[in-house]
Amino acid sequence: xxxxxxxxxxxxxxxxxxxxxxxxxxxxxxxxxxxxxxxxxxxxxxxxxxxxxxxxxxxxxxxxxxxxxxxxxxxxxxxxxxxxxxxxxxxxxxxxxxxxxxxxxxxxxxxxxxxxxxxxxxxxxxxxxxxxxxxxxxxxxxxxxxxxxxxxxxxxxxxxxxxxxxxxxxxxxxxxxxxxxxxxxxxxxxxxxxxxxxxxxxxxxxxxxxxxxxxxxxxxxxxxxxxxxxxxxxxxxxxxxxxxxxxxx
Numbered sequence: 001x002x003x004x005x006x007x008x009x010x011x012x013x014x015x016x017x018x019x020x021x022x023x024x025x026x027x028x029x030x031x032x033x034x035x036x037x038x039x040x041x042x043x044x045x046x047x048x049x050x051x052x053x054x055x056x057x058x059x060x061x062x063x064x065x066x067x068x069x070x071x072x073x074x075x076x077x078x079x080x081x082x083x084x085x086x087x088x089x090x091x092x093x094x095x096x097x098x099x100x101x102x103x104x105x106x107x108x109x110x111x112x113x114x115x116x117x118x119x120x121x122x123x124x125x126x127x128x129x130x131x132x133x134x135x136x137x138x139x140x141x142x143x144x145x146x147x148x149x150x151x152x153x154x155x156x157x158x159x160x161x162x163x164x165x166x167x168x169x170x171x172x173x174x175x176x177x178x179x180x181x182x183x184x185x186x187x188x189x190x191x192x193x194x195x196x197x198x199x200x201x202x203x204x205x206x207x208x209x210x211x212x213x214x215x216x217x218x219x220x221x222x223x224x225x226x227x228x229x230x231x232x233x234x235x236x237x238x239x240x241x242x243x244x245x246x247x248x249x
Contacts, residue, residue, distance in 0.1 A: 124176070
């Protein structure tokens with residue numbers, strides 16, 4: 001009975017994967033044929049079916065870009081970038097789409113070691129960092145076995161110092177994988193989806209007008225209250241705007 005249930009489960013899983021691949025292939029065929037509206041619909045169906053991937057978001061962003069919906073293309077490129085932060089094609093197309101954003105904002109400079117640390121973290125994806133962490137930990141266990149059971153002095157010294165290096169790599173790569181996951185699941189960034197929005201000093205229509213921003217701009221959400229969101233721009237300016245004027249990345 002147990003084998004029968006396992007077989008049914010594997011068969012259902014295989015059929016599901018096959019169906020998802022067929023959906024993606026169909027969406028890509030629409031895109032190649034220049035049927036961008038159908039491609040958008042097909043890519044969104046895939047995402048609604050919980051098949052989230054950088055490839056689907058990237059292709060959806062491209063389809064939106066081809067139809068002139070630059071805000072939606074930026075939103076999907078940003079989502080793709082979250083899953084594949086080091087992908088050059090995503091970054092290039094995102095920069096291309098951002099050229100259609102009205103607001104040109106100079107971001108505040110990052111402290112050099114924060115920028116350096118982020119660059120290292122983004123070198124690999126979550127899965128790649130996780131694999132490095134697991135493999136290096138297994139190597140550490142092998143080296144620990146060599147250290148405790150060998151009688152050869154040279155092998156003992158080499159396995160000790162190499163083991164120290166490998167366990168440090170394992171700890172750091174685990175930390176990088178955890179940072180990646182946190183960045184994806186707990187981030188507070190959004191894209192302005194209204195043609196223009198006036199940012200207020202308080203969460204109220206009667207609040208003082210601070211500045212005007214336009215669709216496509218990326219903002220950081222700091223707080224939300226009664227249908228209003230407090231946002232901060234990359235240059236440090238912040239204020240409140242209606243929650244329905246942004247969409248989370």
